[in-house]
Every structure is written in structure tokens, then in C-alpha cells.
Amino acid sequence: MQSSSCQAAAGCSLPKYAAKTGPLYQEVRDFINALDTKEGHLVTVLHKAQSTFGYLPVEVQQFVADEMGLPLAQVYGVVSFYTFFTMVPKGKFPISVCMGTACFVKGASRVLEAMKEQLQIGVGEVTADGKFSIDTLRCVGGCALAPIVMIGDRVFSNVTPGQVKKILAEF
Amino acid sequence: MQSIRTDQGDQTSRVMPDATHKQLRIATRNCGFIDPESIDDYIGVRGYQALATALQAPPAETVAIVKESGLRGRGGGGFPTGLKWEIASKNKADQKYMVCNADEGDPGAFMDRAVLEGDPHSIVEAMAIGGYAIGASKGAVYIRAEYPLAIKRLKKAMDDAKAYGLLGENILGSGFDFDIEIKYGAGAFVCGEETALIRSMEGQRGEPKTKPPFPAQSGYWAKPTIVNNVETYANIPAIILNGADWFSSIGTEKSKGTKVFALAGKIRNTGLIEVPMGITLGEVINEIGAGCPGDKKFKAVQTGGPSGGALTSKDLDVAIDYDNLIAKGSMMGSGGMVVMDEDDCMVSIAKFFLDFTMDETCGKCTPCRIGSKRLYEILAKITSGDGSMEDIDKLKGLASVIKDTALCGLGQTMPNPILSTLENYWDEYVAHVQDKKCPAGVCSALLTYSIDPKKCTGCGLCAIVCPVSCIAGAKKEAHSIDASRCIKCGSCYEKCKFDAVLKS
Numbered sequence: 001m002q003s004s005s006c007q008a009a010a011g012c013s014l015p016k017y018a019a020k021t022g023p024l025y026q027e028v029r030d031f032i033n034a035l036d037t038k039e040g041h042l043v044t045v046l047h048k049a050q051s052t053f054g055y056l057p058v059e060v061q062q063f064v065a066d067e068m069g070l071p072l073a074q075v076y077g078v079v080s081f082y083t084f085f086t087m088v089p090k091g092k093f094p095i096s097v098c099m100g101t102a103c104f105v106k107g108a109s110r111v112l113e114a115m116k117e118q119l120q121i122g123v124g125e126v127t128a129d130g131k132f133s134i135d136t137l138r139c140v141g142g143c144a145l146a147p148i149v150m151i152g153d154r155v156f157s158n159v160t161p162g163q164v165k166k167i168l169a170e171f
Numbered sequence: 172m173q174s175i176r177t178d179q180g181d182q183t184s185r186v187m188p189d190a191t192h193k194q195l196r197i198a199t200r201n202c203g204f205i206d207p208e209s210i211d212d213y214i215g216v217r218g219y220q221a222l223a224t225a226l227q228a229p230p231a232e233t234v235a236i237v238k239e240s241g242l243r244g245r246g247g248g249g250f251p252t253g254l255k256w257e258i259a260s261k262n263k264a265d266q267k268y269m270v271c272n273a274d275e276g277d278p279g280a281f282m283d284r285a286v287l288e289g290d291p292h293s294i295v296e297a298m299a300i301g302g303y304a305i306g307a308s309k310g311a312v313y314i315r316a317e318y319p320l321a322i323k324r325l326k327k328a329m330d331d332a333k334a335y336g337l338l339g340e341n342i343l344g345s346g347f348d349f350d351i352e353i354k355y356g357a358g359a360f361v362c363g364e365e366t367a368l369i370r371s372m373e374g375q376r377g378e379p380k381t382k383p384p385f386p387a388q389s390g391y392w393a394k395p396t397i398v399n400n401v402e403t404y405a406n407i408p409a410i411i412l413n414g415a416d417w418f419s420s421i422g423t424e425k426s427k428g429t430k431v432f433a434l435a436g437k438i439r440n441t442g443l444i445e446v447p448m449g450i451t452l453g454e455v456i457n458e459i460g461a462g463c464p465g466d467k468k469f470k471a472v473q474t475g476g477p478s479g480g481a482l483t484s485k486d487l488d489v490a491i492d493y494d495n496l497i498a499k500g501s502m503m504g505s506g507g508m509v510v511m512d513e514d515d516c517m518v519s520i521a522k523f524f525l526d527f528t529m530d531e532t533c534g535k536c537t538p539c540r541i542g543s544k545r546l547y548e549i550l551a552k553i554t555s556g557d558g559s560m561e562d563i564d565k566l567k568g569l570a571s572v573i574k575d576t577a578l579c580g581l582g583q584t585m586p587n588p589i590l591s592t593l594e595n596y597w598d599e600y601v602a603h604v605q606d607k608k609c610p611a612g613v614c615s616a617l618l619t620y621s622i623d624p625k626k627c628t629g630c631g632l633c634a635i636v637c638p639v640s641c642i643a644g645a646k647k648e649a650h651s652i653d654a655s656r657c658i659k660c661g662s663c664y665e666k667c668k669f670d671a672v673l674k675s
Contacts, residue, residue, distance in 0.1 A: 040392075042374035047316060047355050081376040081533070082357035084316055100278035101473065101509040102435035104523050110660040114638035117658055138360070138527070140317065141281030143435035143509075144442050161660035162636030 020063045024052050028060075032067050042068060042078055046085060055089045083138075091126045091133030093171045098148040100139030107160070108147035112136065114161035115149075118168060131171070186285060187434075187442040191458045195421065196445045197429045198245075198282075198405035202289030207324050210331040213292040219337050221411035225300045226345040233304040234260050237407065239415035241427035246272055246363065246400030247475065247504045248580065249426070249493040255397055258387040259305040262395040267307035269298050269349075270372070270391065270398045273314040273321070274356040276363050277476035278527065280507035282431040283401035285443050287314070287321035290405065291328035295338060295351065297404035300411060302349040305397055310351040313368055315358075322353065360477075360531035363505075364579045365390075365398040367533065378535045379579035400505065402431055422448030426492035436472075436509040437463045446491070453487035456510060467512035471595070475504030477524040477531075478584035480591025481517060500591040502584065516613035517596040518603055522550040524588040528581065539582030542573040546589060555616040558604040567593055612674050615659035619675055622663075624649035626671035633663035633672060 031048045035041050045064055046056065053060050056079050065072040079085045097103075097112045112123070115134055119127055126133040142148050145157030149167070156167055186199045196202075205212035213219070225233045238253025259267060271294060275283040287294065298310045314322055329351055332338035340348045354372045362368045362377040369391050371377035390396025406428060410418045419427045426448040432455065435441050439461040446455060456462065456472060463469050471481040480501035482489070489495050493503050511520065529543040549566045552558045570586035570593075577583045593600060602608050609617040622633070622642075629647040634640070641657050644650030652663070664672045 040372070040374045043357055043371065044355065044374070047357065077376055078374070082359050084356075084358035101476065101507065101523070102279045102441075104278075105436045105509060105511055105515055105520070107661075110662075113658050114660050114662075117639050137317075138276065138358075139278035139280070141275070141284045143279055143281065143433060146435065160636075160662060160665065161638050162662040162666060164638050 020059075020066075025063060027052050028063070029067060038068050042070065042075065043082075046075075046079060050085060055086050057087060088124070089126065090135075092131050093133075093152050095132055095134045096137045096140075096150040097134065098138075098140050098142075098146070098150070099136040100143065100146070102143035103139075103147040106146040110161045111147055111149060111159050111164065114164040115168075118164050132168070186289075187440060187444050187459070193450065193454055193459050194445055195429050195447045197409050197418075197421075198402045198431055199286060199289070199443065199445050200409065201293065202285055205290070207289050207291055208327055210292060210328070210335060213290070217412060218292055218408075219296050219332075219335075221408035222296050222299050222303075222337065223343055225303055225411055226343055226347060230260060230304045230306060233300060233411065236411060236415045237304070240410045240418040241415075241422075241425075242403065242406055242410060242418065243426065243493060244400060245402035245406070245430065245505070247478065247502065249503060252399060252403055255387055255399075256301065256304050258385070259307075259395045259397050262388055264395050266309065266392075266394045267305055268391045268394055268396040269302045269305065269307045269310040270368070270396055271298055271310070271312040271404055272363065272365070272368055272398050272400045273312055273318075274362050274368065275315060275318075275401075275505065276356075276358075276360040276531075277505045277507045279435050279473075279476060279509045280433045280505050282433055282443060282506045284318055284321050285431075286401050286405050287318070287325055291321075291324045292332065293408055294325070294401060294404050295328050295332050297407035298351060299338060299342065299349045300407055301397060301399070301404070303347050305395070307395075307397070308348045308350070310349060311354050311372060311391070312351060313354045313356055313362070313372055316355045317358070322355075325353065359533070360527070361533045361579070361581050364581060367579070368398060369396060376533070378533045379581075381578065402506070423490060423492045423495075425494055430491070430503065430506060432506045432508045434460050434508050434510070437467065437512040437515070438510040439464050448492045449490045451487065452482060452489050452491060455491070455508070456487065460510065463510065463512040467514065469510070470513050470515055471511045471517065471520075473501075473509045473511070473520070473588070474507065475502040475584070475587070476507045477527045478502060478580070478587055479504050479507075480587045481511075481520070481595060482591075483595045500587065500594060502587070514611055514613070516554075516609050516611040517592040517599050518550065518554055519609075519611075519613045521588045521592045522547065522554055525550055525585070528585040532581065532585075536576075536578035536582060538573045538576040539578065539585065542569060542577070542582075543585055545569060546573070546586065550589070553600065553603050554609070554614040556603070556607045556614075560601075560604055563593070563600050563604065618659055619654060620652055620657055620659060620661070620664060621654075621673050621675070622650050622652055623671045623673055624651075626669050628669055628671070630668075632666050632668070636662045636666045638662065 028049050061075045065075045149156045149159045234256045242252045243249040359377045362371045364379045367377040367379040386396040429445050431445045525547040529547045532539045532543050534540045570589045574586050627649040634642040641653040
């Protein structure tokens, strides 16, 4: 692809995409090479890339495009289509407030407001110190425990806005 | 009845014990009763016998049994499963595919997860039966990446089945080959639509296509493909073993068998239930669910998730089946059943669902892409107190147009929450636009919180729970709320033991 010729030419603006070395890139490359076929496996590869890098910045998308032999536009189109893929890094403790119907009728939106107010960030944003990020998700299937908030791997159930301060203090 | 095991994953996905004897378990027959990670346990409850039986007869016989049973798709649409199989079985192709839709995207529903976590072998067996029936040697499960335990158990089930010769090449010496691959979803509600799901499996954006051609003619990699939901598959082995007559003796005239529902929201007994078709809504809500907690009055139940409508207290005697629910402006959907009580604002609920569909529309067709946004904007205007009667008319008109013009099921059903709430809760809409009041006390723009100084004892509990610290006052003296900073979360209202916090 284009990047190889650019690597040779000093001063080209593309080399930052070309610097695809390091163990993380190698891990994804090995994963791709182990597939029977590249055809139809873009979503599978992006899952692997996101779990390896934590998120999918443009450099990683370009890398996946090169390795899969696809245009970057197609990779970006898929990444931006699915809510599971994120182009921004998450906080050290990613907060997910469940906004499924059951959580909603049990007051999840008020819990979310309290979270945003407490951390002074919006949905999809990260705190300045990189500690927390807030996202909403569509049902974790734990409707009997609504409203649910997940922080990292920990699940908080029957959360009320008044508990938010206390919950965050645990991290 | 045996006791329910609680060690299958976490307790939230287990099926509710049948205290009222109103339930009938077919799809969830093994959930909680066998070790989902043990193939021997499954074989011990007649597992893989249905596959062995099917393999001894010509494929057309299996198709005929499923057709006669009257089984309809449990993912929401309710298309007759046997008919779908028949179409695919008659199409000649060098390769066909049997796909399982396990991308449970309906918020408030977790039936598929329960079956995959509690009885994964039943899905493996059913897919192999379906593969034999239509002549497919390959299968794929399209599953949510958010269900790690279900994925783990399904993988183990597939590995064990292979080791026992029940999956892979020459199954049980019959000469029939069948293998399954797992494909991960990445969070897109529209992928529940089968053509969108197939595109997603091919690694593309999950946008639906116009039908025909139907997937049974040209689907995954342009080959005949059957897409069935997890719950649909879970019924198959039981139908093969017990016969079409047995299955069709359960349920109503046009809806046979049982349906699994996820009861959630403002209801005492939350969890999964499986009931025969034809049971009334009232039996489900008041008997199995034991009504709303805290002696609150039942107001509505949303079936069919964001594609369904609200059913009210006057619908409690409706016998649940595909056609009756559609006649009532809702739909069966995949089985979410969210109960609401008198404290829920129906305009706000409609806005919640439109917020969801606006977010989940794939953007391919204009009515859905732009229509959902416009509907949401009008609802937001109404709930913030800026709406007029004209807006309600506009809402109704636009909703009807979208219903008729959108490309796929997502767009066509998106207006249902609005149309059904307009029909049943017209007064609430009018109260929002004319009196600028939210009768249920939910829409925060139309609410203010204050403290009654006569009742306040100055205990300070409200100030402690306030997440934005906008309540102040000296100890043992009346407190007050700084309305300019109040986010109207209602924490103080809920916590106050002396009813001193007023909501108006």
C-alpha cells in the first residue's frame, strides 16, 4: 500500500500511520493472518483490535484497513456504525449507566444526571485526570436489579441518585 | 418440581419459579435444571434424541413436522417457521446457511441470554436439525459481544458436541455434515432485522435490504439462508420429540405453543416467565407478576420494546398472541414486558423509545432517519412545556406516514409507542401542552421541588443525599432548596421521612 513508499520518502506526512510496529500491532496482525479468509471478517478483526488497544483511533483503523486490504473509508464506516466500537479512549474506570427500558422506568436518567453533575463531564467524555468516563448502554439483561450502573467489572444494582457520591468514592 | 439452581451464571437470567402454576416451560425446559456445561446432563434429558430421530427420516419430514406444529418466529415478527424452512429447502444451491439470531437488542429483554446460558446444547441440536431439514451444512450464531458467559457456554457446547460426533462431519454415521461458527454483533438494534444481520455477518455496516429477495432465497453470501431466533430454535427439539400435534394443542388458533417473557419494571416478581399463548395479560401481570409494588396503581405495560405499544388496564383481559397484540396497537416482539405504574409519564416513555430509535436508525431510508429525529424533537418540545395542540397533530400525522413508508421493520414499527400512547393517554398529552403540567410528576422541566418549612425538622438527610449539594439550612431548622442549581433528581423527595419535600 501507499505507506511503504512513503516510509522511504523523508518528510511525507503519512509515516505516523506507517509506524505500525510494537507488540500490540503484532498481536492484531497475527490474529488476521490466522483467519481462514479475510473476506467478511472486518467486524471480527475490529473486535480483536479494540480489545487489544482499548479503543480504535485512526492509526489503528488505518492499520486494519492496510492489513485487510480495504479502503480506510470502509473501515471507518463500520467502526462508526456500531455502538460497541469507540474512537476515544475510556477512563481508567469506565462507567456505564444502563438505559434499558426497565432501568429507565426505575429512574436511570436521574442517576445519569447525578453522575454527570458529580463528575462534571457529559456522556462519552472522560474526566481530566483520566479516571472516569461515562457511557450509557442498552440493557445488560439484569432488569430485575434496575437501575444498574457498571463501573469496570463491578455491577451496582438498585442505584439511586443519592448513592452516586458514595459509589464514586469507592474508586 | 425440582429447585432452581442458582449457579448458572448470575441469578438475573434464571427463569422464575412457577408458584402460580400458570407457566408452561418448553423453550426454557432445561434452564436451571441441568448443568449447562455438561453434555451428559443434556443427553440425560433426551438431548440430541430429536436430532437422531430427524436424521432417520427424509429432510422433508422434519420440515413437515415443524410446519404442522404451527411454530412462528419468536424474534418478533411471527413468520411461520416451517414455511420459511420449506422455501429454503426447495431452493437449489451448492451451499445453504442456518443462522441463529442471538443479538438480543431489545432493551429490557433477556430471554435469549437465559437459554444460551442455561441450555446451549438445545440451540446446537436445533440448528443441526434445521440444517438437515433445509440441506445446509453450515451454521452461524450471531451473538452480542456483551454476553461473554453465553458465548463461553455455547463454545463449550459446540466443542463437546463435536467430540461426541453430534456436530461436524458425518453426524451419528448418517453422512450429514454440519458445523457452526460464531459471529459477534457489535451493538446495533437494526441487526435484529434479518437482512441487516446478514450484512453485519459479512463484516459490513448492518443496513437492511429491500425484500424480495428474501434470505431464504438469497442471504448470507447470496446463498439461501434461514435466520431464526434463539427461542424459536429452543422449541424445535421438543417439537420433533413430542410431535406436531402435541405442540399445536397448546396456545390459540393462530399462535401455537408458549412464549417466554421478561417481566420487568414496576412489578413485584421480576424475571423470566414462559407461558402458553392465550394467557391473558391480567394473569401475567396480577398473578405471576403479583402486581405493582408499594400498592401503586398499574398503568401500562409495554410489549415489543421500542417497536411495540403500551397496553393499558382495559387490555388486561386480552389473550396474548401475535394477532391480538397487533390488533391492540402493540406487538409480541421478542418478549420484553415492562410494567409501568401511576408514577410513569407516558409522554416521557414515548420520548424514551424515540430517543432509542433515533439513536439506532441505520440512516439508510429517509422516513426513519429524519422522521425519528423530528418525532423526538416534537416530544422533547412537549415534555419541556413548549408544545402546542398543533404539535400533537403533527406528531400523529408524521407517525402515520413513517409507519407506511419506512424500509424495514425498525422504521415501520418505530411510531408504535407514540400512536398507542396518543390513543390511550390523550389526556396526558393535552395536560402537557395546555396546562403545562406533567400529571405523573416526571417531566422535570414542568416540576419544581421545594421544602415545606412547617414540616421540615432540619434533620439534614436531604442535604446529605443531594448529589449537587443545593440544599442548605442550619441544624434542626427548616432547610431550603436552591432552585437554580437543582437538577430535579428527586432524591430529597424520596428520602424525606416527614413529607416535607414538595413536588409541584
